[in-house]
Amino acid sequence: MPEQYDVIIIGAGVVGSLVARALSRYQLRLLLLEKHSDVAEGTTKANTAIVHAGYDAKPGSNKARLNVAGNRMYDNLCAELDAEFDRCGTFVVALSEEDLVTLGSLYKRGQQNGAAGLRLFNAEETLRHEPSLTKEARGSLYAASGGIVDPFQLGIGAAESAVINGVELMLETEVTGFLFEHNRITGVTTNRGDYYSRWVVIAAGLWADDLMHKAGLDGFAINPRKGEYFVLDRRSSEVVHTVLFPCPTPVSKGIMVTRTVHNNVLLGPNANTIRDKGDLDVSAAGLDEVWSGALKLIPGLAKRDIIRSFAGLRAAGSCDDFVIEIPGDPAGMVVLAGIESPGLTAAPAIAEEVVEMLREAGLELAPNTHFNPERKAVRRFAVLTRREQEALIATDPRYASVVCRCEMVTEGEIAAACHEVIPARTYDGLKRRTRLGSGRCQGAFDLPLVIGIMARELGISPLEITLKGGHSRFLARGTKEVDA
Numbered sequence: 001m002p003e004q005y006d007v008i009i010i011g012a013g014v015v016g017s018l019v020a021r022a023l024s025r026y027q028l029r030l031l032l033l034e035k036h037s038d039v040a041e042g043t044t045k046a047n048t049a050i051v052h053a054g055y056d057a058k059p060g061s062n063k064a065r066l067n068v069a070g071n072r073m074y075d076n077l078c079a080e081l082d083a084e085f086d087r088c089g090t091f092v093v094a095l096s097e098e099d100l101v102t103l104g105s106l107y108k109r110g111q112q113n114g115a116a117g118l119r120l121f122n123a124e125e126t127l128r129h130e131p132s133l134t135k136e137a138r139g140s141l142y143a144a145s146g147g148i149v150d151p152f153q154l155g156i157g158a159a160e161s162a163v164i165n166g167v168e169l170m171l172e173t174e175v176t177g178f179l180f181e182h183n184r185i186t187g188v189t190t191n192r193g194d195y196y197s198r199w200v201v202i203a204a205g206l207w208a209d210d211l212m213h214k215a216g217l218d219g220f221a222i223n224p225r226k227g228e229y230f231v232l233d234r235r236s237s238e239v240v241h242t243v244l245f246p247c248p249t250p251v252s253k254g255i256m257v258t259r260t261v262h263n264n265v266l267l268g269p270n271a272n273t274i275r276d277k278g279d280l281d282v283s284a285a286g287l288d289e290v291w292s293g294a295l296k297l298i299p300g301l302a303k304r305d306i307i308r309s310f311a312g313l314r315a316a317g318s319c320d321d322f323v324i325e326i327p328g329d330p331a332g333m334v335v336l337a338g339i340e341s342p343g344l345t346a347a348p349a350i351a352e353e354v355v356e357m358l359r360e361a362g363l364e365l366a367p368n369t370h371f372n373p374e375r376k377a378v379r380r381f382a383v384l385t386r387r388e389q390e391a392l393i394a395t396d397p398r399y400a401s402v403v404c405r406c407e408m409v410t411e412g413e414i415a416a417a418c419h420e421v422i423p424a425r426t427y428d429g430l431k432r433r434t435r436l437g438s439g440r441c442q443g444a445f446d447l448p449l450v451i452g453i454m455a456r457e458l459g460i461s462p463l464e465i466t467l468k469g470g471h472s473r474f475l476a477r478g479t480k481e482v483d484a
């Protein structure tokens, strides 16, 4: 008898994981499929991590409506999922007379969209909030409801919460096609076999269009738009205290300068349309563009504070809005596509909308009375009080052994992350759960030690430890006749 689910969700990014979690409030058999070796491995891990207020998108669009609704859900959601969130407010900075006109339009648009806490500041007020800002600043649009979040903990937390509430998660499982009965989808084919379901939700980020085409839905395409970034050392948060956008361009919100929830500073992104959905390389030209863009806002940035660069790909759809629909033909499918920015902000509201769409389409939703909204992240030793640290060491002496010196991550945290609800099985997965290797040395000192600890905790050979799954192994073979 084949496996039969009520809903299969394709893609364990922030959107798919929150959809799975929202559906786990009901008595349903749910399956979450992810082709990577970890959850939150797609665009969810490579973005600017801003919880937008909602003044950017065109009034009446899905983007505008779900941005504002999602923003309102963040305090509660992040408290439940133990993900760091700071509703610190955001600024769009005008550097010219023309920009001041743009600020006025954004303000009006924000009001139409229902964005909360918008105010127009003059130059003096703006500089008082961010003294490091260029003296060219002419004014700003301040959004008190804007904030910053840890997208890793949000994505992982959403998926773990779903699993805690009964969702079956299959990693390294790629959906290759669909099963049909007449014009209704009845399941999916994967590299691990076929799975049957009454409903299938496509939440596949950049690959949503490929899956739509496989389901027989033509006419929609995703054209990936790359954004490159610099990450600066935490000491640069002494210079940058806020979240600063320039005035937007037609294709992006512009190269911004923002503090992160962990007090690093992020510069970027630029915006370049590319063809290859797997191309996450950064280029010298792109990074130069990011650096010069950031200097326009904060001239006092220092290149010696750069500790990393990375790129993310926007899932820019051919119709300039989020596609959120149940197509009639084929039936049995929910399509979530073109979920580019502000997709992180909107994700919790998208998830609620999917539940309501399925309810209206006839899916019986009996409450799951055992639903537990809480999920706990690995406790971060570095942010505990001295007394809490001592108590933790008393329960497990491995918390006294600091492995990552830059971020003060202990062996106890590494071990804990390897035994979480969704265990860290790769170095990058561990990094996103603990901040290990996220400091100035970027893991240069800790890597050999970490490989040993992970192998011991996961009960596998050190040769099997990878950076991010697949073929990304660190070690080729044992040396000096020592068995691996």
Ligand SMILES: Cc1cc2nc3c(=O)[nH]c(=O)nc-3n(C[C@H](O)[C@H](O)[C@H](O)COP(=O)(O)OP(=O)(O)OC[C@H]3O[C@@H](n4cnc5c(N)ncnc54)[C@H](O)[C@@H]3O)c2cc1C
Pocket: 010, 011, 012, 013, 014, 015, 016, 033, 034, 035, 036, 039, 040, 041, 042, 043, 044, 045, 046, 047, 048, 049, 050, 051, 052, 173, 174, 175, 176, 203, 204, 205, 206, 207, 208, 211, 226, 227, 228, 269, 312, 313, 314, 315, 339, 340, 341, 342, 343, 344, 345, 346
């Ligand atoms: C440069 C940049 C900056 C951004 N900044 C912000 C911001 O500041 N604020 C904001 O609100 N939004 C921002 N966004 C947008 C936000 O990051 C995305 O909207 C959000 O992460 C999308 O989540 P997702 O779950 O749809 O996609 P993803 O995180 O990409 O998840 C999709 C998942 O589906 C999986 N998958 C795909 N195909 C298959 C298959 N066939 N079988 C199984 N699994 C599959 C993928 O592996 C992936 O894990 C930004 C995006 C970019 C690129």
